[in-house]
Amino acid sequence: MTPKEVLEFAEKNNVKMVDLKFLDILGTWQHFLVPINELKEESFEEGFGFDGSSIRGWQPIHASDMLVVPDPETALVDPFIEVPTLSFICNIVDPITRESYDKDPRYIAQKGENYLKSTGIGDTAYFGPEAEFFIFDEIRYAVDPQHSFYAIDSVEGIWNTGREENPNLGYKIKHKEGYFPVQPSDTLTDIRNEMVQTLISLGIDVEAAHHEVATAGQGEIDMRFDSLVKMGDKLMWFKYVLRNIARRHGKVVTFMPKPLYNDNGNGMHTHQSIWKNGEPQFAGDKYGGLSEIAMYYIGGIIKHAKAIAAFSNPTVNSYKRLVPGFEAPVNLAYSSRNRSAAIRIPMYSPSPKAKRIEVRFPDPTANGYIAFTAMLMAGLDGIMNKLDPGQPLDKDIYSLSPEELKDVPQVPASLEEALGALEEDHEFLLKGDVFTEEVIQTWLEYKREREIAPLRQHPNPYEFFLYFDA
Numbered sequence: 001m002t003p004k005e006v007l008e009f010a011e012k013n014n015v016k017m018v019d020l021k022f023l024d025i026l027g028t029w030q031h032f033l034v035p036i037n038e039l040k041e042e043s044f045e046e047g048f049g050f051d052g053s054s055i056r057g058w059q060p061i062h063a064s065d066m067l068v069v070p071d072p073e074t075a076l077v078d079p080f081i082e083v084p085t086l087s088f089i090c091n092i093v094d095p096i097t098r099e100s101y102d103k104d105p106r107y108i109a110q111k112g113e114n115y116l117k118s119t120g121i122g123d124t125a126y127f128g129p130e131a132e133f134f135i136f137d138e139i140r141y142a143v144d145p146q147h148s149f150y151a152i153d154s155v156e157g158i159w160n161t162g163r164e165e166n167p168n169l170g171y172k173i174k175h176k177e178g179y180f181p182v183q184p185s186d187t188l189t190d191i192r193n194e195m196v197q198t199l200i201s202l203g204i205d206v207e208a209a210h211h212e213v214a215t216a217g218q219g220e221i222d223m224r225f226d227s228l229v230k231m232g233d234k235l236m237w238f239k240y241v242l243r244n245i246a247r248r249h250g251k252v253v254t255f256m257p258k259p260l261y262n263d264n265g266n267g268m269h270t271h272q273s274i275w276k277n278g279e280p281q282f283a284g285d286k287y288g289g290l291s292e293i294a295m296y297y298i299g300g301i302i303k304h305a306k307a308i309a310a311f312s313n314p315t316v317n318s319y320k321r322l323v324p325g326f327e328a329p330v331n332l333a334y335s336s337r338n339r340s341a342a343i344r345i346p347m348y349s350p351s352p353k354a355k356r357i358e359v360r361f362p363d364p365t366a367n368g369y370i371a372f373t374a375m376l377m378a379g380l381d382g383i384m385n386k387l388d389p390g391q392p393l394d395k396d397i398y399s400l401s402p403e404e405l406k407d408v409p410q411v412p413a414s415l416e417e418a419l420g421a422l423e424e425d426h427e428f429l430l431k432g433d434v435f436t437e438e439v440i441q442t443w444l445e446y447k448r449e450r451e452i453a454p455l456r457q458h459p460n461p462y463e464f465f466l467y468f469d470a
Contacts, residue, residue, distance in 0.1 A: 133253050
């Protein structure tokens, strides 16, 4: 919609409030609201002022004034606010220079799209993330100097087979046996359906919804692929919708990669492809029906995977998912159909339009705009430098011997390792000024100071099990 059409839409739908959404560098939506009378046609150029120093990783307090500028094409009526409210995803602008803000993740993604076009390799990068999640009945946790715990509960949890539920009707899902069970074992079909219908009402196409592998309410809802920035927008709406629908039912959604010990975690397998002039550039006569361009793209992902992981697997908890035996691939190999490889070539359809690669190590705590852009930049680096991805690995990688795996690189074993890789390998991200040195350094400093250092100092309950009587 144009700004004029947005105002007409607001009047037609009796809108009373305007919700201005934007996200910090870590990927969390922030927002504030203004009455509808404050929204004018010029608002889409002039924006609205706010304090940028209060946003994580952004401005210092002596240069705090920033602007949010609503994108009229993102206008939607918020389905969860009682007063009729028009919601926008906003871009961030410096009020002095009127330039877009380099630490705005959406701007990074916009620059990524522009850089792709400038290379001549393609004009559109499509992304299709499969963001897994848990729907829990309850989560309790505390972190104090003398006391620390977490407690998760779910009516589906296998640990509740003996609980007094007046009556307990059984049908608990066993560890690693939650893939595609029907009701009554799957207790969350109606909630997932409500999530799907809400997403569709917001213009987000959904391809499938189902229970996932783990016990205790793990699920997946697959959105249809879209271009980079639009899919970044949709992923934010996706998380917002799922969390609010769950809350409506007295439950809670988490995208935390590994909330449960000894069961599968939440991944975000990310399908991606490049198109040019309406034609797919990843279809060809090479391995798995891929083109030479696609093979080089894989080469770029493999070469830069450790650095990508700093964005695609951005939490300390992310690396508790990336361990062998839980469908989270740790070996940087590619294969057709093989889900134990970090990069899979889906073989569902022979159509050239369906030809894509699936990067399987990311997780849904990632900031989608930044993670997708980092993968695109790595792939483009592979294409421009003709990086050979090596030979495919068409075996069950988890069954291979150490000798067979000795030459296969692996994803980082920790966030600290991933950040070190990003520090050493980020030139590919700086091309076209897509990422800046300031963005990279802000990310490194925030993660090291706010996450790695505190976690290094806090005792873990399992340490008491191991060491209290040592």
